[in-house]
Amino acid sequence: xxxxxxxxxxxxxxxxxxxxxxxxxxxxxxxxxxxxxxxxxxxxxxxxxxxxxxxxxxxxxxxxxxxxxxxxxxxxxxxxxxxxxxxxxxxxxxxxxxxxxxxxxxxxxxxxxxxxxxxxxxxxxxxxxxxxxxxxxxxxxxxxxxxxxxxxxxxxxxxxxxxxxxxxxxxxxxxxxxx
Amino acid sequence: xxxxxxxxxxxxxxxxxxxxxxxxxxxxxxxxxxxxxxxxxxxxxxxxxxxxxxxxxxxxxxxxxxxxxxxxxxxxxxxxxxxxxxxxxxxxxxxxxxxxxxxxxxxxxxxxxxxxxxxxxxxxxxxxxxxxxxxxxxxxxxxxxxxxxxxxxxxxxxxxxxxxxxxxxxxxxxxxxxx
DNA sequence: GACTGCATGTAACGCGTTACATGATTTC
DNA sequence: GAAATCATGTAACGCGTTACATGCAGTC
Numbered sequence: 001x002x003x004x005x006x007x008x009x010x011x012x013x014x015x016x017x018x019x020x021x022x023x024x025x026x027x028x029x030x031x032x033x034x035x036x037x038x039x040x041x042x043x044x045x046x047x048x049x050x051x052x053x054x055x056x057x058x059x060x061x062x063x064x065x066x067x068x069x070x071x072x073x074x075x076x077x078x079x080x081x082x083x084x085x086x087x088x089x090x091x092x093x094x095x096x097x098x099x100x101x102x103x104x105x106x107x108x109x110x111x112x113x114x115x116x117x118x119x120x121x122x123x124x125x126x127x128x129x130x131x132x133x134x135x136x137x138x139x140x141x142x143x144x145x146x147x148x149x150x151x152x153x154x155x156x157x158x159x160x161x162x163x164x165x166x167x168x169x170x171x172x173x174x175x176x177x178x179x
Numbered sequence: 180x181x182x183x184x185x186x187x188x189x190x191x192x193x194x195x196x197x198x199x200x201x202x203x204x205x206x207x208x209x210x211x212x213x214x215x216x217x218x219x220x221x222x223x224x225x226x227x228x229x230x231x232x233x234x235x236x237x238x239x240x241x242x243x244x245x246x247x248x249x250x251x252x253x254x255x256x257x258x259x260x261x262x263x264x265x266x267x268x269x270x271x272x273x274x275x276x277x278x279x280x281x282x283x284x285x286x287x288x289x290x291x292x293x294x295x296x297x298x299x300x301x302x303x304x305x306x307x308x309x310x311x312x313x314x315x316x317x318x319x320x321x322x323x324x325x326x327x328x329x330x331x332x333x334x335x336x337x338x339x340x341x342x343x344x345x346x347x348x349x350x351x352x353x354x355x356x357x358x
Numbered sequence: 359g360a361c362t363g364c365a366t367g368t369a370a371c372g373c374g375t376t377a378c379a380t381g382a383t384t385t386c
Numbered sequence: 387g388a389a390a391t392c393a394t395g396t397a398a399c400g401c402g403t404t405a406c407a408t409g410c411a412g413t414c
Contacts, residue, residue, distance in 0.1 A: 005373075006279045013286035023393050036282070037275045043374065045395060050372080069382085070393060087287055087297055090304040091279055096216045097331055100185045100270055103215070106323070107192035108266055118266055125269040143351045144285070150344060152276055154337035162330050172322045184401075202365050222402065224367060229400080248410085249365060 004056075004082065007039065008047055012056060012075055012083045019060055019074035022048055035148050048073055056082055101159070105166060109177045115170055123163050130156050183235075183261065186218065186226055191235060191254055191262045198239050198253035201227055214327050227252055235261055280338070284345060288356045294349055302342050309335050 014020065014028055022044045029039050051057040056079035061072040075083075101122060108115040130153060137149040166173075193199065193207055201223045208218050230236040235258035240251040254262075280301060287294040309332060316328040345352075 006277065006282055007373080010282055010286065013282075013289060016290055021393075022395095032285070033278075033282075035275055036278045040375070041393085042376085042395075045393095046373085049395095083286075087283055087292060088300070090301045091283075093304050093308045093335070096214055097327070097334075098185065099212075099215045099327060099330065102327055102330060103185055103189055103192075103212075104266055104270075106211070107189065107262075110192065111195055113266060121267070122269045125272050129272045143348060143355050147345055147348060147352065148276070148278060148281055151278060151281060151341050154341050155276075155334060156272065158333035158337040162333050165329060166326055169322060169326060173326065176322050186401080200365075201367095219403070220365085221367075221404085224365095225401085228367095 004051075004054075004086075007043065008051060008056070009083060009086050010039075011044070011047055011051065012079050015057060015073060015075040016080060016083060019072050021070040021072045023070070035145060051079070055079075101163075105170075105173070106177070109170070109174050112178070115174070116167065119163050119167050119170075123160065126156050126160050126163070130160075183230075183233075183265075185265075186222070187230060187235070188262060188265050189218075190223070190226055190230065191258050194236060194252060194254040195259060195262060198251050200249040200251045202249070214324060230258070234258075280342075284349075284352070285356070288349075288353050291357070294353070295346065298342050298346050298349075302339065305335050305339050305342070309339075 010029065010033075011025055014025055020028070022041065025048075026039060026041055026044050029044075048057065052059065052073065056076055057073045058076050059071055060074045062069065101119075104118050105115045108118050133149050133153055133156070137146050137153070140146045140149065189208065189212075190204055193204055199207070201220065204227075205218060205220055205223050208223075227236065231238065231252065235255060236252045237255050238250055239253045241248065280298075283297050284294045287297050312328050312332055312335070316325050316332070319325045319328065
């Protein structure tokens with residue numbers, strides 16, 4: 001079962017700590033990962049349903065508890081080994097990039113538009129965002145926040161380097177596309 | 180109409196050069212962007228159908244030509260302005276990251292597993308991939324290839340920096356998660 | 359007659375988003 | 387009694403993937 005994604009694994013990881021129902025999972029996710037891509041309720045419930053169907057998770061209690069009916073799920077053995085395997089396997093690094101910025105530049109050049117301004121505009125947005133993030137990082141309370149901010153900052157920097165690098169090569173690229 | 184994605188825009192961009200049918204679009208994409216995420220036929224056809232439905236593209240000829248029936252599409256005025264707006268608008272840069280590696284480290288720490296080995300394993304994979312890409316870049320024929328390789332290389336480097344950076348902070352993070 | 363290449367799709371599924379529906383309990 | 391919070395979902399859609407279906411034309 002190597003098909004599931006990191007969303008499924010987060011839920012498995014949280015359920016490994018203790019059985020929980022969907023609402024609690026959502027709250028704990030929001031609390032622990034406020035700066036990661038948010039998870040909606042609907043996504044949590046549908047992901048739980050799939051995990052259940054695939055035997056990585058089991059319904060251990062239903063209807064009990066205060067308030068409306070709740071469904072408490074627990075991780076299964078096969079869920080634990082799935083999680084373990086995920087942790088042990090590095091992220092794939094050989095996937096071809098989406099290259100949205102590259103696409104923009106290429107399509108601009110192909111159609112004889114100004115690719116320069118595309119890169120300049122992106123550069124400005126990146127600079128602004130880096131300043132924001134640097135400020136946010138300085139006032140961060142938890143170390144996890146700064147570590148995550150650094151992740152984004154490093155990649156924004158990588159983009160900036162590429163933007164500058166590519167700006168210098170625009171003439172050569174243009175010739176390649178319109179010979 | 181700001182909803183469409185870069186896949187839609189690539190097709191629009193190619194169709195702006197000349198009307199084409201799906202099969203040709205696929206071939207031209209493969210030729211021009213062999214190192215980007217591949218587009219399947221099914222995706223091209225369904226994307227074309229959506230573009231048609233949204234008025235960004237129009238069917239200009241059907242059935243004509245040698246071989247089986249073909250459907251030739253042309254970009255519309257509204258398609259051109261969509262493309263232009265896409266080129267003029269920088270990529271959003273304020274979206275929260277997916278942070279898969281961050282998630283792995285966090286979940287490892289939460290469950291008392293070795294987060295160190297997670298980062299080490301990832302580091303090794305990254306190093307290997309960087310060597311491969313550097314070699315590929317050296318033997319690249321087109322400048323577009325090297326520019327795209329640089330994009331990936333810069334981001335692999337950013338990941339590596341983050342991996343090293345985070346490795347040094349593991350103790351602090353661990354304390355934060357298990358107080 | 360079989361195979362390859364050309365050309366177009368459909369079906370089913372995964373994952374994600376937005377919007378909506380349903381009820382029960384707690385609080386004012 | 388109204389409103390907020392708790393808790394669970396469904397429906398419809400977008401985009402992407404894999405697998406499968408169809409049928410024509412030219413080649414061996």
